[in-house]
Amino acid sequence: MTDAKTKVTLVGTVLAKPGTEFIYEGEAPGCGTCKVKKACNNLQKGRKYRVVTVRTTHHDCTVHLNGATAVEVMEAPITLLISPEMAIINSKIKPEFSCNKQDCRSFDLCRPEGVVEGEKYIVVDVLGNAPDICEKGRALKLVEIKPA
Template sequence: MVVTLVGEKLAKPGVEFIYYGPADPCKTCRLARVCVGNLEPGRRYKVLRIRNIEHSCPLHEGKVRVVDVVEPAIEVAIDPRYAIVGSKITLSFVECSDIDKESVVKPEGLFEGDIVKILEIVGEFECDGKKYKIAKVMREKE
């Protein structure tokens, strides 16, 4: 679990967001270490709990709230040979020319080479003549 700050409108349990990096005003903000310093660019986060603390912020319509976040499970297409629930694998994105499958072929929040644990298999699909499993995975942190 990570403590960070989010805009008041995003401060609701269950809300997911992707952190893309700090904005210019963040670089000189006294709260940057706890706000953006705890987040990794390109990762997806899910708000678990809202704490009863708020601060002013020039980016979020005036206020940010202190929240607890986690990296949620993400659905990703994997080679069926490695689709074993409970196993840990090094993520290798599959090749698929179908642009409509992009959200599971290369989902935002995961990077090629991440170590992930397969939590469950939620489906399958075919692309370019090959079958793939759609697995719900959780990134394992070093």
Template sequence: MKKRITLIGSNIAKTGNEFIYCGLLKECESCRFKKICHDGLVKGRRYRIVSVRSANHPCKVHEGGVKVVEVEPVKDIIILIESKKALEGLTISHRDIQCNNILCKNYMLCHPEGICNKYKILKVFDEKVKCPKGYSLKKVLVSPIDDKPEKP
């Protein structure tokens, strides 16, 4: 996957951290760092920081300024899907599990952010998934096959 240079808040600029790019803010429009900060990133896509440079730069959005970081799109994401669709090697379109229980421990796996519309199932995990609604779910490792995220 292609690595990109961008800026991120100094407080969260740590190798291995992930974030979802949310797009250009009004405060960013007149910033001299706008191009490096926003060009090359896809709104709604999940990125992982692979390296952090030491210099700190001022920012109207991030308290404490920003650091230059090298990021790459996250290529493997763990999610929950319906058991009947959980087949290694299968390429499918993403659909969130139909549930609005935000207090459920599985909610973020059933409603992952920063996932692409289509992905390939790399691995199906054997562990049991307990769903309060009674859905038959499997935990899977997926890899995006396009660069258009589902949730901006």
């Protein structure tokens, strides 16, 4: 992910540390009348982001305990289990969420947070075989993906 673009946004000061990753969940109920709410809510809902740089700008905030701080973020890579046929670097995929076995040890890798169902992603790295045997008997590969 070397050519990733950064975006300036505001996050809670507690989260404003390089390397912090989060899923943007959308506008909070307390944001309604805030004068800088557009700066806080300029990310795509459901996507995973990583704080790259912390800026010095700080704002009071009714949602975050210690206020909000300006940061630069980039979309973070997501680790996912997919079929071996799809595990080709630089290929575009649309992750399929056909398994609903929530008690499976690999469930969080088969359905990771930050993947928006129906959207296309690019396989940026093939990390190897699945760490556990799929309970449905499928062979799976562990990959890193980013939005296409």
